[in-house]
Amino acid sequence: MSKNLTTRSEDYSKWYNELVVKADLAENSGVRGCMVIKPYGYAIWEKLQGELDRRFKETGHSNAYFPLFVPKSLFEAEEKNAEGFAKECAIVTHYRLKNDPDNPGKLMVDPDAKLEEELIVRPTSEAIIWSTYKGWIQSYRDLPILINQWANVVRWEMRTRLFLRTAEFLWQEGHTAHATKTEAITEAKQMQDVYVDVVENIMAIPVVKGYKTETERFAGADETYTIEALMQDGKALQAGTSHFLGQNFAKAFDVKFTNKEGRQEYVWATSWGVSTRLMGALIMTHSDDNGLVLPPKLAPIQVVIVPIYKNEEQLQQIGNKADELIAEFKKKGISVKYDDRDTQKPGFKFAEWELKGVPVRIAIGPKDLENGTFEVARRDLLSKEVVAESVVIDHIENLLNDIQENLFTKAINHRAEHTTQVNSFEEFKEVLETRGGFLLAHWDGTPETEEKIKDLTKATIRCIPMDQPDEDGVCVLTGKPSTKRVMFAKAY
Amino acid sequence: MSKNLTTRSEDYSKWYNELVVKADLAENSGVRGCMVIKPYGYAIWEKLQGELDRRFKETGHSNAYFPLFVPKSLFEAEEKNAEGFAKECAIVTHYRLKNDPDNPGKLMVDPDAKLEEELIVRPTSEAIIWSTYKGWIQSYRDLPILINQWANVVRWEMRTRLFLRTAEFLWQEGHTAHATKTEAITEAKQMQDVYVDVVENIMAIPVVKGYKTETERFAGADETYTIEALMQDGKALQAGTSHFLGQNFAKAFDVKFTNKEGRQEYVWATSWGVSTRLMGALIMTHSDDNGLVLPPKLAPIQVVIVPIYKNEEQLQQIGNKADELIAEFKKKGISVKYDDRDTQKPGFKFAEWELKGVPVRIAIGPKDLENGTFEVARRDLLSKEVVAESVVIDHIENLLNDIQENLFTKAINHRAEHTTQVNSFEEFKEVLETRGGFLLAHWDGTPETEEKIKDLTKATIRCIPMDQPDEDGVCVLTGKPSTKRVMFAKAY
Known part of the structure; x- marks a missing residue:
């Protein structure tokens, strides 16, 4: 396939926008500012979710689900938070459409179906969650509450870009409640460390750990811990934040508990989140002018096998060999795709899988069958080598680790230079x-x-x-x- | 703990409502008709999601994500579908709040921030997805498209009940596109079978496979395949539907493909979904007057261990024994909780885990340590037996299978009698x-x-x-x- 991808040096921003679409990750939808996450992009997000979710559970958190809508009266309860999100939120005002008498076949909002109180589509869930926690917390025995939610949120951003800034995005938001300030701060810092772990060790993106200035803090937080990554164009990307919310939401929603001494105190809170924005960071950190480059730990397909053949008999023999390899890869937990489409030539396939960032490509031709070898290419260095069949599985297992490490090292070096x-x-x-x-x-x-x-x-x-x-x-x-x-x- | 649970014979409906709340599964929120799914309820839903998701992938489907909002013009494109959902949908009309000059500290909808076109919060995603598929499909080579989405949807129902009917609910919706009618019908029936598999073999709920009459069909479908379950009160619950949509959405959104002979044809479609409503079916099928009864395959906690002790030394010894058991259970992939809370008595704990439907309870007291035995109770029959330590792990592994089977058999018998x-x-x-x-x-x-x-x-x-x-x-x-x-x- 012909890539026709703008290069980074020509126009970094255009390169990114094209790459997201051409690599089949996401596209703009018919709804202003909202994206469609395509299966290939979503598969990467699912792997990332899995890594995060496992760590949330290992650190004692459970998942739960809270409503999509926040009634206006709850939304405005914590003033700073409300002020921070009021200017860009989607507001539900009606609950019914009816036939438009002036336009046959068309519908119109039914003016008789106006809500008594407007509902805000959640831009973040502190308000709805803390109004719920009020009913759950009476005594120190009810604490801590350690909950995470996987959800969609909406912020009516005026300028949007696929993954980086969209009106609707997917994220996880942790919301915890604690008896003491110290415990809440420890929790917020712990979750910052969980984010560092995933972003560095799984996404291969080095980050700087820090905290935000008052100006840059989350609306309603006493302290915002952040991890900051550096993209190839020299711009920073905030990759995850964890907030110590003090007693701000507890006070706004009157959430008190009886401590061990029998006294009433306000509860201490944290919240923390990462979003599909991380997909943007992933793309911009590693990819090159040939397309996407994926760290093996997040690649939906880690190895692709392309047959090179002139006739059916050769294809048959190569297919048998590929089946053997696939069985061995599966045992190792390595995901592999055999691309035997007869509608495309090998050159097209090479370019396509390069564009999609598959870490390792194996090409098998008749010569390879004769010699007991394979041609193995790695995506990060765009290099090729011939590997003997007897060692190919172990070789590729090591190669995947090498690629993961190399991407991280390369990003570290880029950051050091910048x-x-x-x-x-x-x-x-x-x-x-x-x-x-x-x-x-x-x-x-x-x-x-x-x-x-x-x-x-x-x-x-x-x-x-x-x-x-x-x-x-x-x-x-x-x-x-x-x-x-x-x-x-x-x-x- | 004292359960104070209304019995089924007193008032089945009240029993259900109380049980959902007392077993910590879900509760009503501050948003009309929307529920909070609590961690224990969500853990069951996650297990169910896992079972479904694995089968969707095994049958060739990928997950993706489409926008929450449907612009009114897309919403009304397929007439029957639009008509079916227009009367109960949440409509976003504005995108900003501002300070209310008449009420200091309060916010109001900013009349200057009216959307040019209203957005419907998706009640189902055919419209948004088929308007997207139009851009993905040109040739028969682009087919089939086999996509599933895990998402929240909103239907503005007037009478709501936790899990059974809520304004917002969680579900999965599959949306597939095919070159031929036969292939689409085969797909719709296949997904009905996937639902039968999960609902019967994982949820232990027997279902009748059938198709809907024209009146009861999904709005916009040519055929709706359904699975119907019978609750303990003799009422039916639709547990999952799979729709053959014909070419209705392809025609509404002008989605054509070039077939192998070079002719343009409209694409054939299916959609299929199950929702958090299944949680209601699960609860109502198996539970009793003592609380929830969970099939082991969906129980977040399969075995609970309760220590019975008079002093710290005994607790210590029992704790050591429990640790041994836990290690053995983990090896078998059996989830286990050791309930050593010192704030509650054993009787309270027994009642609580009964209420929460944990399939197997082990009690360990000083006598048990002496005799090398444990007291093992099964939730479904409320029966107890003494089991020798040497065989307890295998015994419980078998017991979990027995309970799973027994629940299904009991439900089959109930259905036969009704x-x-x-x-x-x-x-x-x-x-x-x-x-x-x-x-x-x-x-x-x-x-x-x-x-x-x-x-x-x-x-x-x-x-x-x-x-x-x-x-x-x-x-x-x-x-x-x-x-x-x-x-x-x-x-x-």
């Missing part, structure tokens, strides 16, 4: 424009300076990195004293 | 009122008679059973000739 300590505002602007990436700079700690830098450069403080050492310095903009560098970048 | 051939309308009414259940009766095949019987008795034709033999007879109402009995019942 992380710069800058010490003046001139340097800040110059590095941002020429090299992009993460800028470690001193900042005076005020929202005003943060805002001004954003206005002047479009860079925001992605996080205050947790492992950044204390260091005396002066703010790059104001020259006021600072004791720690923070991390700036332009961001998705 | 399935009656009736030959006159007097008999029809009498059996319906006294014994309820499935009534096999001759019917003249007209919608008018079907409607009249419904008006007179509240019984509907649940299905025309597939395995019902041809038999000459006369319609119970009109006396007109009939060649096959159909199955009537009052239904949920």
Whole structure:
């Protein structure tokens, strides 16, 4: 197949948009800002869900399900949260259509079916969940509550991009309730670590752990822990956040418990989430001008076998050999596809599976059968080698591990090359424009300076990195004293 | 714990409502008609999802995700489907809230943020999916498309009941596209069989396979295949449907393909779904006046171990023994919980796990440690026995299979006792009122008679059973000739 894929250097943004569609991951739908996640894209998301879900359960969480709708009166109960989401939410006002008398065959909203109270399609579920927790929590014995929900949410974003920013997206949202502040903070940090584990070890995307400035915090949180990834174009992508919500929602919904001493206290809360946005991070971190590159741990198809033949007899022999291989791969838990379509030539198939990011390709021709060898290609390096049949299974098992590691190392190196300590505002602007990436700079700690830098450069403080050492310095903009560098970048 | 559960004979409906809440499965939310599925209920749903999902994939289907919203113009494209759902749908008309100038701290719908076209929250996804398939299908090579979606849907029902009928519910909906009518019908029947497999062999609920009359068909279908279950109160519950949609949606959305001969044809379609309603069927089929009874294959906890002790030393010894058992159960893939809460007495725990339907309970006391025995209780029969430690693991493994089988047999027997051939309308009414259940009766095949019987008795034709033999007879109402009995019942 001919790829006709825009290259990254030509137009990174266009390259991404084309790639998502051409690799059959997702497409825009007939509904403004909403996407269709196609089977191949969804299969990757399912694998990611599986990895996350297992870890949530291992850390003591259970899944549950809460309503899609938030009545307006609940929505507005926690003021900051309401303010944060009110400007971009989908609102249900009616519950019936009727025939339009002026347009035969058409329907219209029935004005007699107006809801008494409007319903907001959840942009996040703190409000609906905390109004429910109120009924579940009386005593310290009812705590902690450790719940996760897999759900769709809607934020009426004006500018949307497949996976990165869509009006409806899929996510998981954890919502926990605790007796003490310390326990809640420990939980929020634990979930940040779970995200680090999955994003680094499964998605092969290195991240910086940190916390958000007050300006960048989740609406309604006392502290937002974040993990920040760096894309190939030098822009940052927030890959997951975990919030310590203090007692804000407990106070808004009057959720108290009787502690061991018999006194009433407000409950402490966390929430944490990652979304289908991670698919965007995955695509942008590893892929190249030939298409998608998938880490083996998330690839729906890890190995593809393509037969190269001139006649039916050869195809038959190759098919028998492929069956043997498939049986061996299955024993190892390696997913494999035999592409014996007779409607396409091998060259087309090679290009298609490259575009779709399958980590390993095996080609089998008549010569290979004679010699007892296979041609094995790896997607990440676009390299090929000839491997003896006797060792091919073990070889490919190792190769999959190598590819997983190589992708992570490559991304680490890219990040190292694009992380710069800058010490003046001139340097800040110059590095941002020429090299992009993460800028470690001193900042005076005020929202005003943060805002001004954003206005002047479009860079925001992605996080205050947790492992950044204390260091005396002066703010790059104001020259006021600072004791720690923070991390700036332009961001998705 | 004291259960205070209404008994089935006192008030079956009240028993059900109480049980769902007391067993911690679900509860009503602050949103009219929407439920909260609690962790214990959701864990059962997850197991059921797993069983279904595996079978969907084994039969060649992939998961994907389509938008939550259906623009009104797409919604109304297939007339029958639109008509079927227009009267009870949630409609999004605005996309922003603003501060209410008359009520400080309150929000109001911003009249300036009205959508150009209203969006319907999907009651089912045929419209949005077929408008998408139009872009995916050009040639016979693009067929079949075999896709399933796990999603939430909304139908603005006026009278709701936990799991059985809720405004929002969770379900899966398969949507397939085929080149030929035969292939589509084969697919629809195959998925009916998948449902039979899961509902009978996993949920232990026997079902009657059949197809719906024209009146009872899915809006937009040419044929609806159904599986019908019988609840303990003698009412039927539709447990899953699979629809042959003909070319109705292809025509509504102009989806054609070029066949092998180069001619343009409309695509053939199916859709099929089961929902959280199945949870209601599960509860109502097996449970008793002591609470929930779960088939082992769906029980989140299959075995609970309760220690009986007078002092810390005993608890310690019992704990050690429990650890040994837990390790053995894990090896067998049996899920087990050790309930060593020190806040509750054993009697309370027994009652609680009974209420929650855990299939097997092991009690361990000091005497048991001395004798090398355990007390093993099975939930379905409420019976107890003493089992030697040396054989307890194998014994319980067999017991779980026995319970699964016993529940199915019991339900089969109940159904047999409540399935009656009736030959006159007097008999029809009498059996319906006294014994309820499935009534096999001759019917003249007209919608008018079907409607009249419904008006007179509240019984509907649940299905025309597939395995019902041809038999000459006369319609119970009109006396007109009939060649096959159909199955009537009052239904949920």
